[in-house]
Amino acid sequence: MKQAFKKLSPFQVDPDKVWADYGLNESDFAPATDAEKEEMVEIRKSVSYWKDAARRFKKNTVSMVALFVFLVTLLFAFVGPLLIPYDYANQYRNSQKLGPFEYSDQEKLIKSIEGQTDCMFATALQPGSTTALDPGSYYFKYKGTTYCFSFEKKFADSVIILKDGELSTVREVHIQNGEIKRSTPLEYTTEITPGAKELTVVKKVFPHMVGTDSQGRDILARTMYGARVSIIIGIVAALIVLVIGSIYGAISGLCGGAVDFVMMRIVELIYSVPEVLIVLLLQVVLKDPLQVWFNTSKTWFANALSTLGAGIVSIFITFAALYWVGMARIVRGQVLMLKKQEFVTAATALGASNGRIIKRHLLPNCVGQLVITTCLQIPSAIFLESFLSFLGLGVSAPMASLGSLCSDALGTITLFPYRLLFPGTVLTIIVLSLNLVGDGLRDALDPRLKK
Numbered sequence: 001m002k003q004a005f006k007k008l009s010p011f012q013v014d015p016d017k018v019w020a021d022y023g024l025n026e027s028d029f030a031p032a033t034d035a036e037k038e039e040m041v042e043i044r045k046s047v048s049y050w051k052d053a054a055r056r057f058k059k060n061t062v063s064m065v066a067l068f069v070f071l072v073t074l075l076f077a078f079v080g081p082l083l084i085p086y087d088y089a090n091q092y093r094n095s096q097k098l099g100p101f102e103y104s105d106q107e108k109l110i111k112s113i114e115g116q117t118d119c120m121f122a123t124a125l126q127p128g129s130t131t132a133l134d135p136g137s138y139y140f141k142y143k144g145t146t147y148c149f150s151f152e153k154k155f156a157d158s159v160i161i162l163k164d165g166e167l168s169t170v171r172e173v174h175i176q177n178g179e180i181k182r183s184t185p186l187e188y189t190t191e192i193t194p195g196a197k198e199l200t201v202v203k204k205v206f207p208h209m210v211g212t213d214s215q216g217r218d219i220l221a222r223t224m225y226g227a228r229v230s231i232i233i234g235i236v237a238a239l240i241v242l243v244i245g246s247i248y249g250a251i252s253g254l255c256g257g258a259v260d261f262v263m264m265r266i267v268e269l270i271y272s273v274p275e276v277l278i279v280l281l282l283q284v285v286l287k288d289p290l291q292v293w294f295n296t297s298k299t300w301f302a303n304a305l306s307t308l309g310a311g312i313v314s315i316f317i318t319f320a321a322l323y324w325v326g327m328a329r330i331v332r333g334q335v336l337m338l339k340k341q342e343f344v345t346a347a348t349a350l351g352a353s354n355g356r357i358i359k360r361h362l363l364p365n366c367v368g369q370l371v372i373t374t375c376l377q378i379p380s381a382i383f384l385e386s387f388l389s390f391l392g393l394g395v396s397a398p399m400a401s402l403g404s405l406c407s408d409a410l411g412t413i414t415l416f417p418y419r420l421l422f423p424g425t426v427l428t429i430i431v432l433s434l435n436l437v438g439d440g441l442r443d444a445l446d447p448r449l450k451k
Contacts, residue, residue, distance in 0.1 A: 063440025
């Protein structure tokens with residue numbers, strides 16, 4: 001080693017001195033052992049495309065926070081209604097125009113005795129116009145025991161309480177002029193009398209957490225249900241766009257030539273029409289014929305669609321007619337790049353049909369773009385549905401959506417701003433979180449950004 005160093009060196013110097021100057025010695029030039037070579041090799045486990053995309057998506061803090069917020073919104077919309085006793089369509093006549101966590105006079109009176117009872121039934125807490133119990137038999141169940149009793153005359157503004165401290169005596173409490181006047185024990189049996197009506201008892205008065213509207217409907221319950229309707233419409237509309245746009249774009253890109261020319265001219269024609277005007281016209285034109293079809297047709301398909309309402313079905317038709325063109329262009333561009341690849345040529349040489357090539361080779365390789373575009377289409381669909389419902393062309397009453405809730409609250413915005421603020425905030429959170437999640441998916445699924 002030293003001799004080689006001396007031979008190659010152009011200067012007449014002592015090699016040991018040169019090594020010392022640079023902090024080297026003869027052992028530094030020894031070949032590396034097998035163990036040292038293994039330490040220098042970076043061992044990285046092979047991961048799939050989706051696992052690698054998930055890893056990169058998790059590194060995007062903004063998108064992860066947005067995904068968490070959207071999941072919370074899903075729980076709010078789909079699980080929340082199960083946690084409160086109010087329904088979106090029920091009107092509580094004694095609780096009109098209440099503010100957040102505000103109680104009506106009747107609710108305050110009933111709340112004052114809730115700590116003295118195990119459970120109770122009050123006509124003031126019932127939806128609709130129920131302010132009295134008609135003569136007849138009634139029953140309720142509490143902790144596995146049935147309490148059945150009868151009235152011989154009509155009782156207005158009554159409360160029925162169950163108190164274990166008095167041998168589980170059922171008592172009828174009469175309320176007059178806002179005060180409890182007297183309580184009368186009721187005779188009861190533990191067997192249900194034929195024809196008896198069931199009563200819903202509560203342990204305490206649940207507050208209207210966001211208040212009520214002018215018709216006595218709970219705003220929180222309606223917002224939960226409205227968020228559910230908006231999310232479902234957005235997802236279904238995005239899936240409709242995905243199916244139509246991906247098939248149309250794949251056929252156009254694979255066939256090429258005159259077929260591609262004609263199909264793309266149709267896309268450009270749809271792009272050229274004023275979108276908002278066509279959407280409004282379709283909503284107005286389709287709503288009445290759909291309702292007539294629902295009322296006259298006896299098929300299961302019409303019955304299933306009638307439960308959604310003419311407004312929602314017309315929204316789906318609008319998306320199927322207009323909003324697939326963007327997806328079609330994206331898929332066509334991907335197919336034009338992929339159809340010249342060797343695996344497509346091999347499939348063609350083996351006699352595969354165009355349908356099989358699209359289904360097994362082209363669309364699976366476009367899945368990244370399909371996922372991104374579909375995810376970004378959902379907030380667009382939600383916003384369009386809210387816009388149409390705000391104008392009165394979307395969902396029909398008593399069904400609610402976030403857009404219709406904002407429309408209902410607009411007339412009283414100066415007196416009750418929270419009626420508009422709460423559903424508007426929920427709509428903003430849903431649209432913003434989905435857009436941020438879509439941006440994160442676009443970065444994670446783009447192979448050009450792979451690190």
